[in-house]
Amino acid sequence: MNLFKKVGIFMADVEAYIKDLKETIIKRDPNQSEFQEAVFTVLESLKPVLEKHPEYIKTNILGSLVEPERVFQFRIPWQDDAGNYRINRGFRVQFNSAIGPYKGGLRLHPSVNLSIVKFLGFEQILKNSLTGLPIGGGKGGADFDPKGKSDLEIMRFCQSFMTELQKYIGPNLDVPAGDIGVGGREIGYLYGQYKRLNGSQSGILTGKGLEYGGSLARTEATGFGLIYFLDALIKDQKDSLKSKTIKISGAGNVAIYALQKAQENGAKVVTVSDSNGYIYDPNGIDLATVKQIKEVERGRIKEYADKISTAKYFEGSVWDLDIDYDIALPCATQNEINEDQAQLMVKNGVKYIAEGANMPSSTKAIKVYKDNQIIYGPAKAANAGGVAVSALEMSQNSERLSWNFEDVDHQLKGIMENIYKQISDADKEYDLGKDYQAGANIAGFEKVAKAMLAQGLV
């Protein structure tokens, strides 16, 4: 008799099923390391759910979940200002539509490849489920580097990108949005091209300008949502954000609005960064200066130190800066925190980490957090505010209305508090000992799994 036997399934069966699935994934796509990392973490978390639900193994639901419904890869030809003909590679992964139209951003960055788009699309399935809104998971992008490009080059690139992408998307099918390298300017060019080719005013993208169907608070949503989530998590530990010292990485959309909301809650943020280096300002980062450099001048973060005398600029990663602080908010990119940097967090007295970026902590870094009782809010829960307000933008577009800022912001706060409650409830139900990563994976998965089973062979 197997001691792990619970409700009709043996722990050994679960282990064998997961092992087999992992081997299949590696065999199918041996070079997709980011995708494997994201999927394997989720599979590990779901073991207790599989023990309870033999039907999930019987129907091989995880085999379906890890295989995208559809993947597009395409050529993007465009012309630079010097008249050269340039070619980039574009992607859209329509991962899972069990609970609604595919929803997820577009990333423009030289590192974009199928592994990265698939990891992001996979994470998006469970994240979107946690929002409680009817949106499935998708993601896309191109290996285009927007850095140093003129406005006209960006416009020509976006028009060419949409010329192909428009064949595969639709307001009830797949609604892209922004991500790294895609903000209001890019969404405008993409939307304009969609309209030229299709002649319709459908809410085909979210993150649109306020003049043409965008939602108030979408710009702020991911950063504000991160702090609403963190606030709920911290209060549940009988602690508060007030007077806490925070390190933020990144200086883009998510970082800027996390900085703003953290300051509004009485915390002191002492760093921001970009891919070259970071600013350390022990007096607290000045929000208006960061906004001026990044949103208006589109400059590099080192310019901050020329404007603010108390600040210093350092080349390299902000996670190597050795100072005492309370909260880490990675808001730049995937795998920005390695095991050694996580060990430094422990030495620096960090108590909480909440992820604004997608998968910013390596698997080994997360083990360090867990081994050292750092309370860890994983990306798919902590940064879900952006996509949640995107879904609210879709609702406003459908009813041809614009809600006011306070209304959207209030709904965002409620959604983030509810996400914390769902993952904390899952943590308690499965007796995980404040493992909110597993809690998020389980809570996000259960709704998608029920929807998939209800719809038959999917």
Ligand SMILES: NC(=O)C1=CN([C@@H]2O[C@H](COP(=O)(O)OP(=O)(O)OC[C@H]3O[C@@H](n4cnc5c(N)ncnc54)[C@H](O)[C@@H]3O)[C@@H](O)[C@H]2O)C=CC1
């Ligand atoms: N914009 C959104 O609504 C959402 C974004 N996210 C995630 O948040 C993260 C940041 O996205 P955004 O702020 O939208 O992008 P962004 O393009 O506005 O800013 C990205 C920031 O990260 C920095 N960065 C990029 N690569 C880096 C590297 N290798 N090392 C250090 N810094 C680096 C850039 O310099 C920039 O400051 C990404 O992981 C994205 O997937 C997650 C949910 C929603």
Ligand SMILES: O=C(O)CCC(=O)C(=O)O
């Ligand atoms: O708003 C959206 O649809 C995109 C959000 C996104 O890409 C993300 O949550 O990572």
